[in-house]
Amino acid sequence: xxxxxxxxxxxxxxxxxxxxxxxxxxxxxxxxxxxxxxxxxxxxxxxxxxxxxxxxxxxxxxxxxxxxxxxxxxxxxxxxxxxxxxxxxxxxxxxxxxxxxxxxxxxxxxxxxxxxxxxxxxxxxxxxxxxxxxxxxxxxxxxxxxxxxxxxxxxxxxxxxxxxxxxxxxxxxxxxxxxxxxxxxxxxxxxxxxxxxxxxxxxxxxxxxxxxxxxxxxxxxxxxxxxxxxxxxxxxxxxxxxxxxxxxxxxxxxxxxxxxxxxxxxxxxxxxxxxxxxxxxxxxxxxxxxxxxxxxxxxxxxxxxxxxxxxxxxxxxxxxxxxxxxxxxxxxxxxxxxxxxxxxxxxxxxxxxxxxxxxxxxxxxxxxxxxxxxxxxxxxxxxxxxxxxxxxxxxx
Numbered sequence: 345x346x347x348x349x350x351x352x353x354x355x356x357x358x359x360x361x362x363x364x365x366x367x368x369x370x371x372x373x374x375x376x377x378x379x380x381x382x383x384x385x386x387x388x389x390x391x392x393x394x395x396x397x398x399x400x401x402x403x404x405x406x407x408x409x410x411x412x413x414x415x416x417x418x419x420x421x422x423x424x425x426x427x428x429x430x431x432x433x434x435x436x437x438x439x440x441x442x443x444x445x446x447x448x449x450x451x452x453x454x455x456x457x458x459x460x461x462x463x464x465x466x467x468x469x470x471x472x473x474x475x476x477x478x479x480x481x482x483x484x485x486x487x488x489x490x491x492x493x494x495x496x497x498x499x500x501x502x503x504x505x506x507x508x509x510x511x512x513x514x515x516x517x518x519x520x521x522x523x524x525x526x527x528x529x530x531x532x533x534x535x536x537x538x539x540x541x542x543x544x545x546x547x548x549x550x551x552x553x554x555x556x557x558x559x560x561x562x563x564x565x566x567x568x569x570x571x572x573x574x575x576x577x578x579x580x581x582x583x584x585x586x587x588x589x590x591x592x593x594x595x596x597x598x599x600x601x602x603x604x605x606x607x608x609x610x611x612x613x614x615x616x617x618x619x620x621x622x623x624x625x626x627x628x629x630x631x632x633x634x635x636x637x638x639x640x641x642x643x644x645x646x647x648x649x650x651x652x653x654x655x656x657x658x659x660x661x662x663x664x665x666x667x668x669x670x671x672x673x674x675x676x677x678x679x680x681x682x683x684x685x686x687x688x689x690x691x692x693x694x695x696x697x698x699x700x701x702x703x704x705x706x707x708x709x710x711x712x713x714x715x716x717x718x719x720x721x722x723x724x725x726x727x728x729x730x731x732x733x734x735x736x737x738x739x740x
Contacts, residue, residue, distance in 0.1 A: 353436035353739040356382040356730070358403075359426075359449040361410045361442040363391040366401075369441065369466070369647070373526050374401035376723045382730070385433060387426070388445070406433075410444050414480060419448060426452035436460060436739045437730060440488075441525065443469060447484050450491035459737040460730075463492040465502055466525050467644030467665070472568050485511050492516065494733060498645040499523040501665040520725050523669055524645045527722030530714045533654035535631055543631035550591070550618050552632060557696055558589040560633035560657070562626055562648045563640070565594050565611075566601035570639030570662065570682065575607050575617070577689040582616045585696055590637075593629050595622040630655040635695050635702075641682050643667055649677070653713040658705030660691045670717075674701070676708040 358374055360366050366374075366388055378384045378401070386398055390407035398405040408425045411418045430438070430452055437460040440449035446463045453461040470481035489495050489512035496518055497503040503517050521527075552558060559578065563569050571592075578590045592611065596603070603611075611617050623629060630636075636652035636659040645666035649659045653670070659677035661667035671677035678691045695702050 353734065354381060354383050355385060355433060355435040356437045356439065357385045357387060357430070357433065357435045357449075359387045359438065359440045359445045361389060361412050361445040363388045363394045363397055365442050365445075367393060367397050370526050372401075372529065372719065373723055373726070374403050376720075377727065377730070378402040380727055382437075385435070387429065387449075410448060412442075412444055414477075419444075423448050423452055427455055430456040430458060436734065437462065439464070441466060443481075443484065443488075446488045446492075450488045454491040459493075459739050460733045461491060461493045462496065462729075462733065463488055463494075464496045464498060464525055465506065465644065466498045467642060468502070468505070469642075471505075471642045482509070482511070489516065493737070494518065494729075496520055496729075498525045499666040499669050501669065502644060505665065518729075520729060521722050522716045523666065524647075524650070524717055524722060526647075527717050527719035528647065528650040528654065528713065529719045530654055530710075530717075533627060533630075533651050534710075535655060539627050539631050542628035546628055547632050550589075550620075550632075552589055552618075553587075556587050556589050557585070557635075558591055558633045559635055559637045559692060559695075560591045560593065560629060560652070561637055562593045562629070562651070563638070563646075564601075565592060565596045565603065567603060568601055568641045570641060570688075571603055572607050573683060573685045573688055574637060574639050575610050576685045577692060578617070579610055579614060580685075581689055581692055581696075582614070585693075586616075588692075588696065589616050589618060591618045591620060591629060591633060593620045593623055593626055626651065627655070630657060633657060635660065636677075637688070637692060638662070638667065639680070639682065639688055640664060640667065645669070650713050650717055653709040656706050656709050658695065658702065658709055660688070660695070670713075672712070674705070676705055676712045678705075 374384045384403040386403050386405040389409045406429050410422045438453040438458045439462040440446040441464045470478050495516050503519050506512050565571050636657050638661045643666045649670045652659055659671050661671045662682045663679050668679050673679040680687045680691050
């Protein structure tokens with residue numbers, strides 16, 4: 345018979361600031377841990393999707409609102425609610441993701457003496473800030489890592505950045521496997537008959553012909569994803585190559601990081617730019633495309649280049665954390681500097697004109713992702729980490 349203490353030791357709380365992160369970044373992972381005898385409980389901000397995600401992941405849940413922005417008064421309220429939740433649930437492990445959930449979750453876990461306190465670092469907003477705001481964000485990162493018993497950067501370069509800036513002692517840091525926060529389900533991200541059929545229907549809808557070369561971008565349509573540079577580069581290139589297309593899949597965030605008026609007008613008025621909006625299932629959009637272009641300023645370990653690779657798409661990515669680990673230059677894509685319209689344009693033009701290079705990159709794309717980032721392998725490594733950390737802290 346399992347004792348109450350044993351059940352509490354197996355209770356695993358996973359926390360993100362918003363439910364979308366649980367839904368998209370950790371799909372399937374919580375259910376896997378449930379199937380391996382963990383009592384999984386989710387905490388995130390209140391949203392109608394939260395109970396649906398919990399049902400899918402075979403988990404219970406508590407809704408606690410957390411602000412993504414700096415908001416001291418709201419943060420104190422959220423922290424108190426987290427402390428109360430931990431006292432009620434008495435978890436053996438608390439594992440946080442995203443900056444605000446990490447700060448508040450690790451603080452609450454430390455205050456309530458949760459034995460295993462884990463935090464995954466998947467990108468640092470402070471990389472694109474300066475002045476007082478950067479100092480505040482640096483302080484919150486240091487406090488988060490101090491309260492954690494183990495910190496998991498989701499890329500090797502992110503680990504180096506953390507060490508270089510003295511955010512954390514080396515013995516607290518570990519990258520799981522080859523990186524990532526969840527790996528990728530390569531069996532899900534592949535060209536099935538149904539996906540091909542959906543892609544063909546989209547081609548008809550978007551008036552994409554067989555001789556069109558279609559670049560795709562997937563992500564938030566904001567400045568720090570490099571959208572301004574992408575639109576300028578594509579628009580200039582399109583004048584020379586009228587057969588190319590740009591497919592944008594993702595939401596605008598005008599309240600957080602708005603695009604310029606000129607950029608928005610070009611997206612709306614250029615018939616070669618297709619703005620599809622946010623999509624829950626990006627697979628048909630990848631299937632109809634020729635290459636991914638992902639000129640982001642900062643990332644942790646992005647899913648999009650892995651998803652694109654699974655559909656045999658070579659990628660153009662910037663030389664930033666995660667991207668420059670998933671993509672090897674001139675092996676499965678091209679790596680370019682950030683914020684350069686000229687270099688981005690030249691890279692896109694190489695894909696159009698250099699057919700031997702394009703076909704070679706395309707041929708390597710899926711194979712590399714399958715070999716390095718298969719999801720179930722990542723889950724098994726994380727499970728081993730949970731088991732190891734539990735033994736280290738005297739629980740089982």
